[in-house]
Amino acid sequence: MTGGLPSASGLQLAAACPGSFALAHIGHLTAAANSGTDKHKVFESDPARATKVMADVGLAPPHGATVRQEAAFSYHVDFSEVRFLGYGRSAYAGAEIGPREIPGTLDYLAQAPGEAVVGDFKFGRPEFVHPAKSAYQLGFAALVSARPRVRAGFVFAADESEAWADRAPEWDDFDLNDWRQRMRRLAEKVHEAHAAVARGEQPELNTGAHCTYCPAKNGCPAHVGLIKEALGLDMQDLNARISELLPDQAGAALDKVDAYLRPLQQLRGTILGYARGTPIPRANGKVLAQIKNEQERVVNADAAWKIIADRYGEEAANEACTLKSSWSAITEATRAVRKRGDIKSMREEMEAAGAIRTVELKPTLKEVRPDDPRIVLASDERPGLPEADDEAA
Numbered sequence: 001m002t003g004g005l006p007s008a009s010g011l012q013l014a015a016a017c018p019g020s021f022a023l024a025h026i027g028h029l030t031a032a033a034n035s036g037t038d039k040h041k042v043f044e045s046d047p048a049r050a051t052k053v054m055a056d057v058g059l060a061p062p063h064g065a066t067v068r069q070e071a072a073f074s075y076h077v078d079f080s081e082v083r084f085l086g087y088g089r090s091a092y093a094g095a096e097i098g099p100r101e102i103p104g105t106l107d108y109l110a111q112a113p114g115e116a117v118v119g120d121f122k123f124g125r126p127e128f129v130h131p132a133k134s135a136y137q138l139g140f141a142a143l144v145s146a147r148p149r150v151r152a153g154f155v156f157a158a159d160e161s162e163a164w165a166d167r168a169p170e171w172d173d174f175d176l177n178d179w180r181q182r183m184r185r186l187a188e189k190v191h192e193a194h195a196a197v198a199r200g201e202q203p204e205l206n207t208g209a210h211c212t213y214c215p216a217k218n219g220c221p222a223h224v225g226l227i228k229e230a231l232g233l234d235m236q237d238l239n240a241r242i243s244e245l246l247p248d249q250a251g252a253a254l255d256k257v258d259a260y261l262r263p264l265q266q267l268r269g270t271i272l273g274y275a276r277g278t279p280i281p282r283a284n285g286k287v288l289a290q291i292k293n294e295q296e297r298v299v300n301a302d303a304a305w306k307i308i309a310d311r312y313g314e315e316a317a318n319e320a321c322t323l324k325s326s327w328s329a330i331t332e333a334t335r336a337v338r339k340r341g342d343i344k345s346m347r348e349e350m351e352a353a354g355a356i357r358t359v360e361l362k363p364t365l366k367e368v369r370p371d372d373p374r375i376v377l378a379s380d381e382r383p384g385l386p387e388a389d390d391e392a393a
C-alpha cells in the first residue's frame, strides 16, 4: 500500500475487496513473486527480446514508436494527471505519492503519436490472472500511456517459444474515459475503507477466491469471523437439514462451505507447522508431534523375484512380487517405439488375450454443464423392479 491507494498491481484486489487495502498487511515477497521479478529482469535487460515476444503475440509496437520498459508512473484519480517516476520496478518506492495517486510500473510501453501499446508480462498460472478486457492493471497502463488509442494485454511468457497473450479489445477515448471514472470510484471505496478503519469500524470486506493472495488475510476479520462461525456450527443439525434445501440453496450452501474450508485449511497448515516445533496435546490424550521416521526396507522386485524363485520356486516368487500396469502406462512406455495405428491393434490383441478389459466405474461427482448427457441421478442407479421374466425365474 502506498499513499492510501493501492499500486496498479493491487487494483484488482481492491476492486474485489476495498477493505483489503485498509487492513494491516504482512508484507513479504513469496518465492513465486521473486521468481517473477527475476524473469522480468531478463526482459528488462533485453528490449529486442521483449519487442519480439510482444510482436509474436499480436501486440507489435506501432510504427516509429518509442519503447520503454519497466517505466514507473503515477496517475492522479481526480485530475487524470500522469507523472513519470523513473525506471525499474521499485522506482516509485522512493517517490512521494499523493493520497489520490496510483503508482505503478509498466513492463512494456510503446508510444507513437495517437497510439500506444502496453504489455504486462506474466510468468505464473493464467487462471490466477484477471481477464485483460476488464483488468484494472491494464486500465492503469492505458491511462498513463496518455494516448487516445491503446492496445493492451497480459503476455504469458513463461516459455518464450510458446508465449501468448490475453489481449483487451482496442480501447479508444470513450473507453479510456470509462477507465478514468472506474479509477475514481475505486479510489472512493478504498478511502471509505480507510476511514472506517480509522473510526475503529470494519471496512467493506468481500471474501472469495481473491482472498488467497490477499496480503491482509492473516488478520482479516471476515476470515477470523468465518472460522469462528464454522467452528461453532452444529454439524449434526446442519447435516439433517441439507435434504430440506432446494438445489439452488444447496449450491449456495456448498459455495459457503468452500469459503469456510479455504481459511480452515490455511489455519490447519499453520497449526501443523506449529506442532513441528512444539508438541500439542489432542483430545484423545496423545500429542501431535514431529517424530523421527522409522527405517523401511525398499525391495527391488526384479532382483528379489530371482532369489525367491531359485529358493522356493516361481509360484512363490510370482505371489511375492506383483507386476502392475495400466493402459496409460503401456501407451506412455511404448510411445517412442510404436508405429502409427499400433495403439488400436495392440488394444484389440490385448482384449482378445484377456490382458485388458473394460469395467464400468462408479458414477462420480464432477462440475459439468447442466445439459451434460453423462449426468445420472442417484435414484437411476437403484435396481429397477423385476421384469415378469425375472420373477418367473
Ligand code: SF4
Pocket: 017, 019, 020, 023, 205, 206, 207, 208, 210, 211, 214, 215, 216, 217, 220, 221, 222, 223
Ligand atoms: S482476506 Fe479476503 S475478505 Fe479479507 S481483506 Fe483480504 S480479500 Fe478482503
